[in-house]
Amino acid sequence: MEHAEDNIQVIPPNKEKIKRLWTVAGILAAVTAVEFLIAFTMHHGPLKVSIFVGLTIVKAAYIVGEFMHLRYEVKVLFWSILIPMIFVVWMLVAFVYEGMAIGELRF
Amino acid sequence: MASTTGVNVPAPGRSVWDGGVSPMGASYGKLMMWFFLLSDAFTFSALLITYGLVRSSHPAYTGSPEDFVFSQEYWPIPEKVFEAVPFFHGWEAPLVFVGIMTFILIMSSVTMVLAVEAGHRMDRDAVEKWMLWTILGGITFLSCQAWEWTHFIHGTGVGASLSFNEYGPPDFAAFFFFITGFHGFHVFSGVCLNFMVYYNTVTGVYQRRGHYEMVEKVGLYWHFVDLVWVFVFTFFYLV
Numbered sequence: 001m002e003h004a005e006d007n008i009q010v011i012p013p014n015k016e017k018i019k020r021l022w023t024v025a026g027i028l029a030a031v032t033a034v035e036f037l038i039a040f041t042m043h044h045g046p047l048k049v050s051i052f053v054g055l056t057i058v059k060a061a062y063i064v065g066e067f068m069h070l071r072y073e074v075k076v077l078f079w080s081i082l083i084p085m086i087f088v089v090w091m092l093v094a095f096v097y098e099g100m101a102i103g104e105l106r107f
Numbered sequence: 108m109a110s111t112t113g114v115n116v117p118a119p120g121r122s123v124w125d126g127g128v129s130p131m132g133a134s135y136g137k138l139m140m141w142f143f144l145l146s147d148a149f150t151f152s153a154l155l156i157t158y159g160l161v162r163s164s165h166p167a168y169t170g171s172p173e174d175f176v177f178s179q180e181y182w183p184i185p186e187k188v189f190e191a192v193p194f195f196h197g198w199e200a201p202l203v204f205v206g207i208m209t210f211i212l213i214m215s216s217v218t219m220v221l222a223v224e225a226g227h228r229m230d231r232d233a234v235e236k237w238m239l240w241t242i243l244g245g246i247t248f249l250s251c252q253a254w255e256w257t258h259f260i261h262g263t264g265v266g267a268s269l270s271f272n273e274y275g276p277p278d279f280a281a282f283f284f285f286i287t288g289f290h291g292f293h294v295f296s297g298v299c300l301n302f303m304v305y306y307n308t309v310t311g312v313y314q315r316r317g318h319y320e321m322v323e324k325v326g327l328y329w330h331f332v333d334l335v336w337v338f339v340f341t342f343f344y345l346v
Binding site: 008009010011012013014017018021022025028029032035036039040044049052053055056059060063064067068073074076077080081084085087088091092095096098099100102103106107 | 130131132133138141142145148149152153156157159160161162163164165166172184186201202206209210213214216217219220221224225227228229230231233314317326327330331333334337338340341345346
């Protein structure tokens with residue numbers, strides 16, 4: 001299993017790009033640590049839930065934008081992926097609202 | 108034909124949608140991976156949102172967290188359920204173990220993106236190295252989940268099954284099994300795909316093909332698995 005095509009050039013690593021990836025990883029770890037801190041210091045309530053949801057969206061943006069490279073893709077591709085997510089937002093609002101109504105009827 | 112470069116410029120007077128160029132600047136395989144992931148995102152959203160519906164239709168525990176006891180009457184507080192760590196039996200460490208699992212998955216996402224970067228540079232040895240680390244991360248995560256499930260099922264007596272559990276209403280365990288199970292199955296598939304990519308890298312398939320785009324496509328899937336875990340972590344364990 002010798003290297004069949006040794007004529008293929010290996011490009012040296014782009015230090016700046018790799019540094020950026022580790023920075024993103026650091027941000028993700030830091031945000032998770034903050035979530036931990038909030039989980040045990042804050043009183044449970046709507047504010048706590050919204051902070052968690054906000055931080056989760058921050059993490060999701062970094063993963064999809066940087067790791068999955070979506071930020072750097074063509075705009076058509078970017079919006080083709082993001083716009084359908086509106087349905088998920090609507091589903092979340094409708095279902096949780098419905099759930100609370102069911103709870104009031106049952107209990 | 109598999110071009111990974113940016114948008115091609117159409118001939119003068121013609122739109123990018125008139126054919127002959129790729130308007131989205133991505134190959135067919137990569138686009139299909141994106142749209143598959145979009146549909147998979149809908150599936151996971153449906154599961155998590157249904158969890159939200161069922162949870163919000165059950166009474167919530169209203170007392171102080173210190174006095175919390177497990178009951179069928181209200182939905183349990185997750186941090187009271189998930190508080191064990193392997194090898195530290197009897198030590199109360201709420202959410203520490205899932206925190207470790209989250210960290211493992213994020214790290215394996217980083218090694219995956221480093222493998223993709225190495226692939227762009229045609230650096231076969233580096234792709235092999237980073238793919239191995241990614242596979243290792245995936246297997247570690249699955250092992251952690253196996254322990255987590257075992258602990259959840261055995262519990263402190265009655266434990267949990269699909270019809271009854273000691274932590275709260277039956278739906279609580281059902282959702283735990285369904286959501287983390289479905290995610291775990293995705294991780295398992297990801298590890299298999301990663302292994303395939305590793306194997307093809309070692310045997311020089313991509314070297315002969317002239318590009319490492321397959322690492323990128325499987326990488327998208329692997330990051331998605333990490334992304335879903337971020338949401339499961341928030342909505343199942345934190346909220």
